Amino acid sequence: MKALVTGGAGFIGSHLVDHLVSQGVNVVVVDNLSMGDLHNIKHQGEVTIYIEDVRNEKFMQQLLQEERPDYIYFLAAVASVADSIERPAETHSVNQTAVFNMLEYLRKAELPIKKFLFTSSAAVYGNLPELPKTEGSRVDPLSPYAIDKYATERFVLAYGDLYDLPTVCVRFFNVYGPGQNPSSPYSGVLSILTDCLQNNKLFTLYGDGKQTRDFVYVEDVIQALWLITKSKTSHEVFNIANGNETSLNSIIKMYEMVAGSKLKIKVSHGREGEVKRSVANIGKLVKLGYTAKWSLEAGLSKYWEGTQQSEASRN
Ligand code: UD2
Secondary structure, three states: OEEEEEOOOOHHHHHHHHHHHHOOOEEEEEEOOOOOOHHHOOOHHHEEEEEOOOOOHHHHHHHHHHHOOOEEEEOOOOOOHHHHHHOHHHHHHHHHHHHHHHHHHHHHHOOOOOEEEEEEEHHHHOOOOOOOEOOOOOOOOOOHHHHHHHHHHHHHHHHHHHHOOOEEEEEEOEEEOOOOOOOOOOOOHHHHHHHHHHHOOEEEEEOOOOOEEOEEEHHHHHHHHHHHHHOOOOOEEEEEOOOOOEEHHHHHHHHHHHHOOOOEEEEEOOOOOOOOOOOEOOHHHHHOOOOOOOOHHHHHHHHHHHHHHHHHHHO
């Protein structure tokens, strides 16, 4: 079995790559290292890695012909709402056109694949009041990022139906864990909190902290992706989340307890276009055998311990 992971050096991609390798899968990675880092991949020596941009159509076509993957996980993306508002045309070329081009090539070249999995986002739900979000809930994609994710989902599903490609889409909620890059203000809030607690930096809290999110530990995300891989399911959308709603204020309190230190906080006005509340219904995933194994407290503790160990090994 061979798998292609685009964005395989990124935060979630690298965890997926390591899991696939541990399951005996032959893995090929394409990553342009814009956010990713090869050091994220533990099993680097056992993986074929191409440092390339998924927008390089010729390259991607040749790669598909030569490598002939059974499974394709499309994780490469510019995963920032703010970035998509700043430069919509460029993020569109990654978040939609590159995916579309691959689907189109798979169709035309009639390459046999076992599954094509596209990674979408809870962003597609926007700010509509129904909670928790089920896969059938109304959507209201508000940013170029969310629009690209939703429209690409539709292409992926339609290509599945129309051309008999086994396609699946997943909507990630707020994923956290080791390897998440805290370097941008739009990085995951838990990677930023970790950096602030560890290095005694000032944390900027946007808004009143009452906004809620469904935080899911990256190992549970990998569990979900693997269950979907092994199942016969196709032409479907799945939420990937923990299923619990947590406010930013309470996660900060919890993380301070785990880290045993107090966070320095500066309060700033809320971010424009933000979702106030977010939580998923994960029933569909549970039917595939998923259980969220990592409570927030357990996930935070594991994440924190890991950062302490890598800090100690650096010193
Ligand atoms: C997540 C996704 C984003 C998109 C969006 C859809 C991540 C990293 N981002 O954005 O790609 O799918 O969902 O709705 O998963 N915050 C602070 N201070 C900081 C950083 C963040 O107060 O330094 C707040 C932020 O304003 C927000 C919350 O923390 O209310 C979570 O922020 P985030 O960037 O981790 O995730 P989110 O839900 O905005």
